Amino acid sequence: MNKHLIPILLSSMVVTSLSFADELQNERKQHSEKIQQAYNKGIALKAFDPDQAALHFKEVLQLQPRHSKAQYELNYIRTHRDKILKEKQSRQVAASFKKMRFAVVDFSQEPLVDVIDTLYAYMDRDYGVDHGVNLILKDPQGKIRQKLVTLRLKNIPAPALLDYIVQQAGASYKYGQYAIEIFPAQ
Numbered sequence: 001m002n003k004h005l006i007p008i009l010l011s012s013m014v015v016t017s018l019s020f021a022d023e024l025q026n027e028r029k030q031h032s033e034k035i036q037q038a039y040n041k042g043i044a045l046k047a048f049d050p051d052q053a054a055l056h057f058k059e060v061l062q063l064q065p066r067h068s069k070a071q072y073e074l075n076y077i078r079t080h081r082d083k084i085l086k087e088k089q090s091r092q093v094a095a096s097f098k099k100m101r102f103a104v105v106d107f108s109q110e111p112l113v114d115v116i117d118t119l120y121a122y123m124d125r126d127y128g129v130d131h132g133v134n135l136i137l138k139d140p141q142g143k144i145r146q147k148l149v150t151l152r153l154k155n156i157p158a159p160a161l162l163d164y165i166v167q168q169a170g171a172s173y174k175y176g177q178y179a180i181e182i183f184p185a186q
Contacts, residue, residue, distance in 0.1 A: 035063045039070055050077045050084045086177045094175040097133045100158035102126070111146045112169040113137060116182065119161075133158075134179030143184040144171045 042056035054077045060070035077084070102122060107115055116135050123132035139145045147169035153161065162180070166173055172185040 031063065035060055035067065038063070039067070039073075042070070042073060046073065046077065047084060048088060050081050053077060089177045090175045093133055093178065093180065096131065097158050097162075097175070097180060100127060100133070102156050102158065102161055103154065105151055105153045105156060105161060107149050107151045109148045109150055112149055112165070112171065112182075113145045115149045115165055115169075119165075123158075136176070136179045136181050138181050138183040141184075144169050144182075147171070 038056045038059040042053045042060065045053035045056065054074055057070045057074040057077070060067050061074070064070075100123065103126075105122075107118070110118070116137055120132070120135050137145065149165055149168045151161075151164055151168070153164070162173060165171075166182060166185070170185050171182055173180055173182045175181075
């Protein structure tokens with residue numbers, strides 16, 4: 001073999017080796033990025049669309065079967081799916097209510113039960129049956145049902161109005177799955 005040909009062949013082999021190593025490193029980086037993107041999508045969707053999130057975690061596990069965080073999140077969704085969906089619905093009730101505003105509110109020594117009925121009627125009138133929010137008075141012992149409320153307000157956001165009402169009645173509230181639940185304060 002020619003003495004001059006050996007260095008050329010060796011340098012050609014080194015260049016090919018480096019090129020292959022770079023290509024392999026790029027493939028690994030892309031694979032790792034794909035796993036991270038799928039995982040991040042799953043995390044972002046978990047609270048809003050658990051079924052879609054589960055698909056992303058399954059994709060991660062197809063790409064990397066021992067990905068412990070994806071395994072944990074997928075198991076969490078499987079065991080807490082109903083709870084996640086209820087929390088999502090509660091957030092939707094809250095979001096709908098927070099968009100509401102009342103032009104004029106005038107209650108003078110009105111029992112809480114009547115105030116709640118009036119609020120419900122205002123929501124139906126101003127926002128329609130399909131866009132109103134359900135209000136439920138949970139008062140089995142009758143502690144707050146007849147508490148008197150006096151308010152005279154203009155152009156008030158619904159959550160602020162409800163805060164004033166429950167404060168005067170010694171009550172509290174929470175956003176439930178399908179309604180705002182009003183109950184005696186602890």
